[in-house]
Amino acid sequence: MTSSKKRAAVILAAGKSTRMRSVKSKVLHPVGHRPLIEWVGALAASANVERTVCVVGEANQDVRSAAEAMAFDIAIQEPQLGTAHAVNCAREALGDFDGQVVVLYADTPLIRAETLQKVFERLDDTADLVVMGFNAEDPAAYGRLVMRADDSLEAIVEARECSAEQLEIGLCNSGVMAGDCQSMLKAIALVDDNNAKGEFYLTDIVEIMNNDGKRSEVVIAEEAEVLGVNNRRDLANAEAAFQDVMRERALENGVSLKHPESVYFAYDTIIESDVTVDANVVFGPGAIVRSHAVIHSFCHIEGAEIGNGAQIGPFARLRPGTILGEETKVGNFVETKKTRLGKGSKINHLSYIGDADLGAGVNVGAGTITCNYDGFDKHKTTIKDGAFIGTNSSLVAPVTIGEGAYLGSGGVITNDVPDNALAVARAKQSIKEGWAERYRAAKAKRKATSQNASKG
Known part of the structure; x- marks a missing residue:
């Protein structure tokens, strides 16, 4: 089914890249001979987005240049105060955009177009907000997706905020989410930084939108699709x-x-x-x-x-x-x-x-x-x-x-x-009979003379 709703993408690319230990920003490093940010730009294009906003840091001029070369709109996040703050920095560039928006990450290159399409299909069918999740072999520090009995998403809880029971959950947050643009921006305006890191988490909008009568759901990707690159x-x-x-x-x-x-x-x-x-x-x-x-x-x-x-x-x-x-x-x-x-x-x-x-x-x-x-x-x-x-x-x-x-x-x-x-373009071959013997004899005589002189 083809949706009649307009689509936009916000690509988050403002990270400092310090763990990459490179003069080049991490999202410009390649996988399969293609820079990470180009992978994500192609993913957005596969969803027929009509507008893409790339959020960069003030110091990331190389990222900005790459994003501009791909005809992305640019938003600046400075300082970096979390993912909700990053998306909020794209508010002006999005303007009064009326349609669906997906939040993607420039350091997550391998999400398949088919998986992203499922996200938008779920938005068209039953959900107001869709989060891309995955079943982690080792959940470790990933945020956990807390589900309800009706398969809706109750909340996303960052690992350091999880209870012991929530840490047992294997379904994890990839960071990718999509929903109605204006509804998401409205919810982002209500996010606070009352958490262990003192940052504005985009994940908080799940509960905010749920409390506003919206329905949040999860589309599950393969873990290999959502590998993020930090080092x-x-x-x-x-x-x-x-x-x-x-x-x-x-x-x-x-x-x-x-x-x-x-x-x-x-x-x-x-x-x-x-x-x-x-x-x-x-x-x-x-x-x-x-x-x-x-x-x-x-x-x-x-x-x-x-x-x-x-x-x-x-x-x-x-x-x-x-x-x-x-x-x-x-x-x-x-x-x-x-x-x-x-x-x-x-x-x-x-x-x-x-x-x-x-x-x-x-x-x-x-x-x-x-x-x-x-x-x-x-x-x-x-x-x-x-x-x-x-x-x-x-x-x-x-x-x-x-x-x-x-x-x-x-x-x-x-x-x-x-x-x-x-x-035929070569010199005519000539033969000099006995030349090799005379050459060797001359070289031997010269060598013997040199040795006798050194002994004297």
Whole structure:
């Protein structure tokens, strides 16, 4: 069911990030090659919000710049006096917004769009306020969700405020909640700081809204979804949780992972069914792998599209702008960048091919490089269909190798080669009989003379 109600999001990102021990604010650190704040911004966008307000601290200029780049409205929280105070700082930016608002956290990157959608669906159906909860394996310091017999939420109690009985509750608060914007702001205005930390807790609005005749409910998320990041260990745990999800998704979609635990994905990796990925493969952002491709071990693939039935590696590096056609081969210790390979072309070993356009059926011999950079600018190499590039060739761009042309091994090619021509660009071999014997004898004599002089 599609809701007709408008939606907004408030993203809390004003934390000091001290436990991250970094010059960069924690919400700019990546999981799956994507900054935490961008994960949360994408989550908000998935709910079709029409307005997003990011609450930042005065000192967090890097966070503010990132939020502005995502076209978020900005609210400043200074000093930081708790989560209710943070949301209240967004009041002016929200203005008279009439609709539903969700409060998200910029350091909680892995909530699924489907889970957030359930929150809004519950708002549309039965609830005035919805809290996202989870069943914690170790509740520890999490706030507890105290439920009523009718499955409504009675209260959220911070761990340090819990009674012994409440500490036995396993259902915990993720911090994410949503409700009618004006009703939430009205309740926030009534929150006080009479608690162990002397802060204004957003969680207090549950009881305030309940007392106003509203109904609060809980949508349960998986614990891995609501992992928050405060330090490097948390960041590593979030990365591990993300990779587990991506590996499971790949397997379910018909991808063969020979050793799943050693394959690493980016947030936007696309791999079609019937692809085989061996151990120790890393996908950076922008990787697309079409069906029936085989990725051998120890490859790094970023910003590259791999065609149907292609074979990659082992030990290959595909850099951004690489587009490999059907049934191509890029073998061991080959690096490509901003390069297109036509159907059936092969670069089997020990080569660098950059800023190049290769047609169909091209064979590139071992040790070939495209000399694409002159110290100031990059230049293009074009190799047309069916050309054969001999081993240890250096192609000095800009240069074009014609259709069906052959390059002799060891050549430095500086001029265009016509179709079906042979280009040989190396010095003529000469033989000097007996040279090696004379050289060794001269070196031995010089060494002996030096030793005798030192003894004298």
